[in-house]
Amino acid sequence: MITENDVKRLATLAKLEVDEKEMLIYLNEMQSKLMIDCSDYDFADRGVFCPLREDKVLPSMPREDALSNAIHSENGFFKLRK
Numbered sequence: 400m401i402t403e404n405d406v407k408r409l410a411t412l413a414k415l416e417v418d419e420k421e422m423l424i425y426l427n428e429m430q431s432k433l434m435i436d437c438s439d440y441d442f443a444d445r446g447v448f449c450p451l452r453e454d455k456v457l458p459s460m461p462r463e464d465a466l467s468n469a470i471h472s473e474n475g476f477f478k479l480r481k
Contacts (some may be wrong), residue, residue: 400430401426401429402426403422403426406422406425406426407422407428410425410466412421439477462475
């Protein structure tokens with residue numbers, strides 16, 4: 400379940416100033432849209448931590464292909480302006 404502290408923490412991470420009225424609005428919205436709360440399920444007998452898929456390492460795009468449309472690249476990396 401989402402708490403007021405969760406909303407405050409998310410607002411801090413997003414660098415948002417949220418007053419009490421807005422916090423209650425966000426809290427209600429987040430609670431109504433939260434799809435899975437893993438703490439409500441017991442997956443211990445299945446050896447599963449949470450009902451989400453496991454990460455799999457898959458082949459990725461070759462570096463040359465990824466950099467082919469870059470405006471600037473250097474030493475095999477994208478080069479960005481500061």
